[in-house]
Amino acid sequence: MFNREPDIDVLFRNGLKDFEVLPPSDIWDEMPPIKVTHGRQRIFYAAVAGLALLFSVSAALTALFRNNDNIAANLPQTSFSRARQVKTAGPTLKAEKSTATVLKHEFRTTTENSTVTATAPASASNDQVNDTPALNDQNNNAFATERNSEERVNLAGLFTSHDFGNAGTSIIPVATNETKTKSNRFMIGGSVAPGMSIISDGGHSDTKKLLTSENSMPELSAALSVRYKISSRFSIQTGLGVTSVGQIVKGIDIYSGLSHYYSSKGKFNYVVQTASGQVIGTNTDVRIADESANRVGSVISQAIDPSKLPLSYVNDDLRQRFRYLEVPFIARYKVIDRRVDLNLCGGFSYGYLIENVAFATVNSKDVKVGYTEGINKNSVSSQMGFGMEYNLTKNVTFNFEPVVRYYITPFSSASNAIDRQYSFGIFSGLFYRF
Numbered sequence: 001m002f003n004r005e006p007d008i009d010v011l012f013r014n015g016l017k018d019f020e021v022l023p024p025s026d027i028w029d030e031m032p033p034i035k036v037t038h039g040r041q042r043i044f045y046a047a048v049a050g051l052a053l054l055f056s057v058s059a060a061l062t063a064l065f066r067n068n069d070n071i072a073a074n075l076p077q078t079s080f081s082r083a084r085q086v087k088t089a090g091p092t093l094k095a096e097k098s099t100a101t102v103l104k105h106e107f108r109t110t111t112e113n114s115t116v117t118a119t120a121p122a123s124a125s126n127d128q129v130n131d132t133p134a135l136n137d138q139n140n141n142a143f144a145t146e147r148n149s150e151e152r153v154n155l156a157g158l159f160t161s162h163d164f165g166n167a168g169t170s171i172i173p174v175a176t177n178e179t180k181t182k183s184n185r186f187m188i189g190g191s192v193a194p195g196m197s198i199i200s201d202g203g204h205s206d207t208k209k210l211l212t213s214e215n216s217m218p219e220l221s222a223a224l225s226v227r228y229k230i231s232s233r234f235s236i237q238t239g240l241g242v243t244s245v246g247q248i249v250k251g252i253d254i255y256s257g258l259s260h261y262y263s264s265k266g267k268f269n270y271v272v273q274t275a276s277g278q279v280i281g282t283n284t285d286v287r288i289a290d291e292s293a294n295r296v297g298s299v300i301s302q303a304i305d306p307s308k309l310p311l312s313y314v315n316d317d318l319r320q321r322f323r324y325l326e327v328p329f330i331a332r333y334k335v336i337d338r339r340v341d342l343n344l345c346g347g348f349s350y351g352y353l354i355e356n357v358a359f360a361t362v363n364s365k366d367v368k369v370g371y372t373e374g375i376n377k378n379s380v381s382s383q384m385g386f387g388m389e390y391n392l393t394k395n396v397t398f399n400f401e402p403v404v405r406y407y408i409t410p411f412s413s414a415s416n417a418i419d420r421q422y423s424f425g426i427f428s429g430l431f432y433r434f
Contacts, residue, residue: 189399225237225328237328246322256285276374276414279320317360318359322375332345347383385403387399
């Protein structure tokens with residue numbers, strides 16, 4: 001056998017593995033305080049930014065379509081009032097022995113002693129036309145006057161301006177009664193929707209057990225929408241929105257001040273098992289404990305007992321918040337078209353995860369604990385609703401719409417985690433038609 005000396009690394013490891021030295025007490029005065037996020041300020045800034053974006057988009061689209069309307073208003077008119085203009089103008093068409101302009105179905109210019117078929121009655125002879133002006137015939141015979149007017153109406157539809165005989169009667173283009181009304185096809189507006197989530201455990205017994213000590217946080221959605229009316233009853237809608245969902249994990253005790261007594265050697269100290277996935281406690285100043293169930297794991301060395309340290313109590317609820325940026329594609333059909341409209345709507349929405357945070361609340365302030373591992377960043381949901389629209393003014397509409405949403409993609413990729421989510425919300429807001 002070989003006589004080998006012990007490895008120096010093994011000697012140091014065995015000799016110093018249980019040895020710990022606390023740092024001087026005055027060094028803790030230089031440690032930074034716990035990071036506190038102000039949820040109210042974020043909500044205020046988001047609301048201000050959303051209103052600014054809404055007014056900017058509204059002003060730009062209004063200016064764009066106002067310019068298009070001005071261009072269309074300068075185009076020449078092509079429709080005329082025919083019957084009324086002919087009747088108001090005094091008929092002075094005469095047939096003389098000189099060369100006369102005669103309008104027939106072929107619209108030719110004839111010579112002397114021709115019959116004026118456009119103005120003469122059917123019973124009038126050539127001598128009557130030549131000897132008596134058409135104006136006298138109209139005064140003596142009401143039937144001839146009516147027929148004469150009808151024939152002039154037919155001729156007026158083909159000519160915009162003509163001189164008849166010596167009087168120079170002309171048909172002046174005027175606007176018809178069949179003017180096209182301006183069609184407001186675009187609508188832009190904002191809406192908010194408080195809602196409630198319903199979670200499916202996917203048939204996992206462990207997830208079902210975890211859900212017994214968890215509650216869903218109130219769901220809140222806000223969106224800016226643009227709607228285009230294809231027909232009087234059918235329209236499509238898209239836009240940009242933000243949806244916030246989450247869970248409240250009860251019975252998880254949160255303490256602060258751990259970094260004053262323990263210096264972490266890793267990126268996290270605690271792991272909490274929830275129905276949404278594992279919460280990674282990246283805030284090394286926080287101690288997490290679970291007195292009622294075995295849901296919390298720790299990587300802190302057993303040489304120190306955090307439960308015996310004089311830490312500050314924060315709360316016994318751990319909150320998980322997930323915020324998605326969503327782009328919906330919705331189709332609408334108007335069932336009732338009155339001052340109060342009733343609509344059916346349905347479509348899909350794509351969401352991208354922009355916030356994943358676990359926190360505790362103390363004195364109305366959020367203390368970040370970490371994040372939830374395994375949450376899918378992309379989500380696709382379908383939705384269906386039945387809403388009401390009330391026309392406040394000609395261009396402003398109030399919308400009230402209950403919506404049911406079903407998430408097609410899994411909520412989390414972690415094992416024994418939430419499989420699907422359902423939610424019910426009520427969208428309400430104002431839309432501007434232009």
